[in-house]
Amino acid sequence: MNEKCCCGDHTMDQQFTELAPVLDKYAKVPGSLITILQKAQDIYGYLSMDAINYISQATGIKPAKIYGVATFYSQFRLKPVGKYLIMLCKGTACHVNGADTIEESICEYLEIKDGETTKDGVFTLNNVACLGCCSLAPVMMVKSADGDETYGNLTKDSVKEVLAEIRERA
Amino acid sequence: MKVIIGQGSCGVATGAKKTAAEFEKLIAEKNLNAVVDLTGCVGTCYLEPIVDIYDDNGEMTRYVKVQPENVAEIVEKHIAGGTPVTEMAISEEDEQFLEKQQRVVLRNCGVINPENIEEYIAADGYKAIEKVVTSMTADEVIEEIKISGLRGRGGAGFPTWFKWDAAKKSPGNEKYLVCNADEGDPGAFMDRSVLEGDPHSLLEGMIIAGYAMGANEGVIYCRAEYPLAIHRLEIAMDQAREKGFLGKNLFGSGFDFDIRIKAGAGAFVCGEETALIASLEGERGMPRLKPPFPAAKGYWQKPTDINNVETLANVPWILYNGGAAFGAMGTEKSKGTKVFALAGKIKKGGLVEVPMGLPLKDVIYGIGGGIKDDKEFKAVQMGGPSGGCIPASLIDTPVDYENITKTGAIVGSGGMIVMDETTCMVDMARYFLDFTRKESCGKCNYCRIGTKRMLEILERITEGNGKDGDIELLEELAVKIKDGSLCGLGQTAPNPVLTTIKYFRNEYEDHIYKKKCTAKSCKALITYDITDACKGCTLCSKKCPVGAISGEVKGKHVIDQDKCVKCGRCLESCKFKAITVE
Numbered sequence: 001m002n003e004k005c006c007c008g009d010h011t012m013d014q015q016f017t018e019l020a021p022v023l024d025k026y027a028k029v030p031g032s033l034i035t036i037l038q039k040a041q042d043i044y045g046y047l048s049m050d051a052i053n054y055i056s057q058a059t060g061i062k063p064a065k066i067y068g069v070a071t072f073y074s075q076f077r078l079k080p081v082g083k084y085l086i087m088l089c090k091g092t093a094c095h096v097n098g099a100d101t102i103e104e105s106i107c108e109y110l111e112i113k114d115g116e117t118t119k120d121g122v123f124t125l126n127n128v129a130c131l132g133c134c135s136l137a138p139v140m141m142v143k144s145a146d147g148d149e150t151y152g153n154l155t156k157d158s159v160k161e162v163l164a165e166i167r168e169r170a
Numbered sequence: 171m172k173v174i175i176g177q178g179s180c181g182v183a184t185g186a187k188k189t190a191a192e193f194e195k196l197i198a199e200k201n202l203n204a205v206v207d208l209t210g211c212v213g214t215c216y217l218e219p220i221v222d223i224y225d226d227n228g229e230m231t232r233y234v235k236v237q238p239e240n241v242a243e244i245v246e247k248h249i250a251g252g253t254p255v256t257e258m259a260i261s262e263e264d265e266q267f268l269e270k271q272q273r274v275v276l277r278n279c280g281v282i283n284p285e286n287i288e289e290y291i292a293a294d295g296y297k298a299i300e301k302v303v304t305s306m307t308a309d310e311v312i313e314e315i316k317i318s319g320l321r322g323r324g325g326a327g328f329p330t331w332f333k334w335d336a337a338k339k340s341p342g343n344e345k346y347l348v349c350n351a352d353e354g355d356p357g358a359f360m361d362r363s364v365l366e367g368d369p370h371s372l373l374e375g376m377i378i379a380g381y382a383m384g385a386n387e388g389v390i391y392c393r394a395e396y397p398l399a400i401h402r403l404e405i406a407m408d409q410a411r412e413k414g415f416l417g418k419n420l421f422g423s424g425f426d427f428d429i430r431i432k433a434g435a436g437a438f439v440c441g442e443e444t445a446l447i448a449s450l451e452g453e454r455g456m457p458r459l460k461p462p463f464p465a466a467k468g469y470w471q472k473p474t475d476i477n478n479v480e481t482l483a484n485v486p487w488i489l490y491n492g493g494a495a496f497g498a499m500g501t502e503k504s505k506g507t508k509v510f511a512l513a514g515k516i517k518k519g520g521l522v523e524v525p526m527g528l529p530l531k532d533v534i535y536g537i538g539g540g541i542k543d544d545k546e547f548k549a550v551q552m553g554g555p556s557g558g559c560i561p562a563s564l565i566d567t568p569v570d571y572e573n574i575t576k577t578g579a580i581v582g583s584g585g586m587i588v589m590d591e592t593t594c595m596v597d598m599a600r601y602f603l604d605f606t607r608k609e610s611c612g613k614c615n616y617c618r619i620g621t622k623r624m625l626e627i628l629e630r631i632t633e634g635n636g637k638d639g640d641i642e643l644l645e646e647l648a649v650k651i652k653d654g655s656l657c658g659l660g661q662t663a664p665n666p667v668l669t670t671i672k673y674f675r676n677e678y679e680d681h682i683y684k685k686k687c688t689a690k691s692c693k694a695l696i697t698y699d700i701t702d703a704c705k706g707c708t709l710c711s712k713k714c715p716v717g718a719i720s721g722e723v724k725g726k727h728v729i730d731q732d733k734c735v736k737c738g739r740c741l742e743s744c745k746f747k748a749i750t751v752e
Contacts, residue, residue, distance in 0.1 A: 031470075033452035034435050038394070072454040072611075073435035075394050087395075091356030092551060092587045093513035095601050104737065108715065129438065129605070130356035131395060133180050134511060134585075135215030135519035148397060150183035156739065 016054050018043045023058040033061060033069055037076060046077040074128070081124040082117045083170055085143040086163075091130030097137040103127065105156040109163060122170045123163070142166065171204040171249055172224040173197070176280055178211030178366045179398055185237060186219035192241040193221075197249065204249050210367020212280025213521035214267050217260065220280075223248055232260040263539075267518055270537050272499065274507045275360070275483045276523045279367035284402050287409035290370040296415050298489040299377050303423040308338060311382040315485070317493030319505030324350055324478030325441065325556065325582050326658070327504075327571045333475050336465035337383040340473035345385040348469065348476045349376055350446060351392040351399070354438040355554030356605065358585035360509040361479040363521055365392070365399035368483065369406035373429060375482030377415070378489055380427045383475055388429040391446055394436060403431055438555070438609035442657045443468075443476045445611065456611045457657035478583070480509060500526035504570035504581075514551075514587040515542045526570040530560065533569060534588060545590040549673070553582030555602045555609075556662035558669025559595060578669040580662070594689035595674040596681050600628035602666035606659065616654030620647055621663055628667070634694040636682035641671060690751045693736040700727050700740075703748035710740035710749065 013020070022039045026032040036059070040051050047070050056063040070076040086106065090099050103114070106125055110118050117124040133139045136152025140159070151162050175181070175190045194206050212220060217234035221244070224230050231254040233244060240258060247255050273279075282289035290296070302311055316331035337345060349372065353361040364372060376388045392400055407429055410416040418426045432450055440446045440455040443464050449455035450469055468474025484506065488496045497505045504526035510533060513519045517539035524533060530550065534540070541547050549559040558579035560567065567573050574581045589598070607621040624647050627640050648664030655661050671678060680686045687695040700710075700719075704726045711719040711727060718734045721727030729740070741749045 031450060031452040034449065035432070035452075038433060038435065069452070069454055073437050075435040092554065092585065092601070093357050093519075096514045096587055096589060096593055096598075101737070128395065129354070129436070129609075130359075131179075132353065132359035132362040133183050133215075134357055134359055134513035134587075136180055136183055136218075137513060137519075139183065150179065152180075152183045156737075 012050065012054050016051065019051070019054065023055070027058045033059065033066065034073070037066070037070055041076060046080050048078075080117070082121050083144060084123050084166055086123055086125045087128045087131065087141040087143060088114075088125065089129075089131040089133070089137070089139045089141070090127045091132075091134060091137070093134035093137040094130075094139055099138045101156055102138045102140070102154050102159050105159050106163065109160045122167055171202075171226060172222075173204055173206045173249070174209050174222040174224070174283075175206065176211055176218060176220040176222075177208040178280075178363060179396075180211055180215040181218045181220065182398070184218040184235075188238045189219045189221065189236050189241060192238040193245065196241060196245040200245065200250060202245070202249050207283050208285070209282060210279045210284050211363045211521070212268070213271075213276060213363070213523075214264065214518070215520040216518050217264060223254070225252070233258050234260050234264065264518070267520070267522075267537055267539075270532075271523050272507050272525055273523050274487050274496070274499075275364060275371075275480050275509050276367075276521060277487065278371060279363055279521075282368065284367050284369055285405050287370060287406070287413060290368070294490060295370055295486070296374055296413075298486040299374050299381075299415065300421050302378050302381055302489055303421050303425050308382045308384065311378065311489065312338065314489060314493040315382070318484075318488045318496035319493075319500075319503075320481065320484055320488060320496065321504070321571065322478055323480035323484070323508065323583065325355075325553070325580070327581060330477065330481055333465060333477070334379060334383045336463070337385070337473050337475040340466050342473055343384075344472045345383060346469045346472055346474040347376055347380045347383065347385040347388040348446065348450070348474055349388065349390045349479060349482055350441065350476055351390050351396075351479045352434040352440050352446065353393055353396075353479070353583065354441045355556075355583045355585050357513060357551070357554055357587045358511045358583040360511055360521055360584055362393075362396050362399055363509075364479050364483050365396065366402055369399075369403045370410065371483045371486055372403075372479055373406055373410055373416070375485035376429060377420070377427050378485050379475065379477060379482060381425055383473075385475070386426050386428070388427065389450060389469070390429060390431045391434055391440070391450060392431055394433045400431060400433060407431075437611075438605070439611045439657070439659050442659060445657065446476060447474065454611070456613050457659075459656060480584075501568065501570045501572075503572055508569070508581065508584055510569070510584045510586045512538045512586050512588065515545065515590040515593070516540075516588040517542055524569075527568045529566050529568055531565045533586065534565070538588070541588065541590050545592065547588070548591055548593060549589045549595065551579070551587040551589065551598065551666075552585065553580035553662075553665070554585050555605050556580060556658065556665055557582050557585075558665045559589070559598060559673065560669075561673040563673075578665065578672055580665075592689050592691060594632070594687055594691040595670045595677050596628065596687075597632055597689075597691055599667045599670045600625065600632055603628055603663070606663040610659065610663075614655045614657075614660055616651045617656075617660030617663065620651040620654070621660075623647060624651070624664065624667060631678065631681045632687075632692045632694065634681070634685050634692070636678075638682070640682055641675070641678050645671065696736060696751050697731060698729055698734060698736060698738070698740060699750050699752065700729060701748050701750055702726065703746050705746050705748070707745070709743050709745070713739045713743040715739065 221233040445455040445457040603625040706724040
């Protein structure tokens with residue numbers, strides 16, 4: 001990883017020290033782009049343009065192509081997320097059991113929309129396709145550095161209680 | 171004594187980990203002779219967290235909905251005292267949920283500890299692969315699968331033996347077996363349950379498939395949304411390698427096979443084989459024209475076979491018990507059992523495995539216990555975004571590939587979402603089109619633009635702006651999208667619209683011409699009102715988030731229709747049933 005950065009400074013290597021071992025392992029293994037992007041997102045929480053450029057240098061894959069892959073899959077984010085990522089399930093069972101009203105309740109309480117982050121940087125709301133806990137619909141998963149927590153059988157009021165409790169911890 | 175706590179994703183979501191921790195704490199505190207262990211999901215998700223206590227004679231008592239606060243009593247009376255707490259045990263009625271099933275794929279789920287290979291081996295695990303590699307030729311294995319009549323459980327229902335045979339006959343030494351564990355259908359979760367509850371049965375099925383087609387490498391393409399499944403698979407693979415079930419020279423036969431996991435990154439279209447392969451290669455998951463089929467040119471242009479999790483989890487059972495035993499279950503053309511994910515407005519939601527051909531009624535009422543809150547059954551959605559809605563009038567339809575396809579829906583991966591009188595069918599169609607529009611990869615114009623246009627029409631109908639001719643326009647677009655799309659996503663995307671128009675045309679017409687939503691679910695078409703039954707308790711006005719309700723204490727309240735956002739909070743809060751929806 002000694003090549004020069006395209007913008008002509010050497011700060012990139014320092015900026016992405018945690019990513020370097022991932023690239024050492026996967027950069028030259030064909031078909032590993034998605035794996036690299038997943039690991040990069042695990043480390044930094046999202047894929048910045050700098051990170052994409054850095055991965056491009058190491059792998060020889062053009063930034064435009066990496067951007068194309070990153071925007072194709074719903075897992076990848078190009079913007080930073082809050083400390084707690086709310087993954088609200090919008091699967092069929094959740095839809096039938098009122099996931100839309102749960103979303104309204106979250107949006108009303110946190111004053112954000114799907115894909116947005118609260119001003120204090122605590123919460124980001126993401127609607128997801130299905131978490132596979134259909135018998136507990138409506139469901140949401142809250143991801144954070146402390147791990148993932150799933151909450152089922154939500155109601156308009158219980159979801160606010162859950163969020164209030166998390167905000168207190170944050 | 172043994173205390174076994176169900177810790178699939180659904181169990182964990184209802185607090186099973188806290189329950190387990192409480193058991194461990196109290197057993198240690200009281201210094202009792204009992205071990206706490208874990209298992210996967212038994213399928214009765216509506217009863218989680220589930221705790222099975224085996225006494226020293228092997229007698230099992232199943233406790234349901236065990237929260238940490240219930241643990242002390244069970245520990246004291248049952249574990250210390252030796253007397254089961256019958257009030258907290260599973261009811262006879264709930265036991266029926268499992269008794270009416272016939273379990274092949276789910277045989278070990280909720281029974282063994284998925285993180286312990288010894289328990290899988292004790293349940294006749296890895297015996298099928300031993301038999302296969304030491305005493306059968308590849309052709310004999312394929313023949314056995316042919317006899318069993320096993321068809322793909324992921325959606326299309328293609329005969330499994332045919333795919334294996336095609337991959338085997340393709341020239342070349344380097345071949346791949348891919349397991350599609352990217353369970354994309356929103357509303358189906360049987361694959362998750364198998365991955366979390368019995369990962370070894372999938373591994374064994376993959377090794378057998380690899381042997382049959384001559385592949386030495388298997389790849390599991392697993393959804394990134396299933397972290398627990400990936401974790402358990404990794405444990406299972408390490409244990410299998412240690413035992414010599416994965417790696418070089420299995421059972422001294424000279425056959426090498428190993429497996430690795432690739433986490434998907436979230437794209438429904440990757441359920442399509444060629445899109446999945448593109449994704450495995452690190453590209454955008456976009457389908458390509460077939461032929462060449464993956465059996466000829468797949469992963470890295472090598473012969474590749476792709477099977478779904480449930481399909482492969484059937485394989486060890488078939489090879490161990492014989493293809494004829496599997497073929498004896500089910501119907502003539504749809505053999506064996508199938509797992510269905512019962513969810514939606516159902517009393518007892520969970521996973522149900524039954525022989526193919528059982529009438530829908532037996533699944534929904536016989537096992538699922540009927541509709542939640544005893545409302546009226548309206549329809550069941552099968553096959554997810556590629557499937558359709560089957561109306562109440564067809565409840566006697568046998569559940570097999572042929573009969574379900576005749577209704578306009580498909581068996582698909584086995585999701586069954588039950589709907590009652592409060593579910594609007596136009597809104598359901600809108601929901602699925604919104605899903606397929608987002609998930610369309612954009613390659614084919616009809617799929618990319620057509621789904622968007624259909625969604626716009628459905629949105630305007632549900633918003634009360636439907637026009638004369640909209641239904642016909644939807645039908646016309648549906649046919650064109652089906653014809654003009656390359657892959658299964660586009661070819662089946664209009665199905666939810668077509669089946670709802672076919673069976674519930676009156677609801678579309680009510681929305682368009684009478685501006686009325688019979689299910690009282692489309693917000694633009696309903697109004698909330700307060701009747702004379704109002705006692706003036708003021709509760710609704712306090713609950714209203716937009717301050718649309720006013721009135722004196724002990725006087726009748728009124729709703730300002732201009733302010734009302736139709737959230738329904740007033741209706742939920744009223745104790746006097748004074749609020750109506752029209």
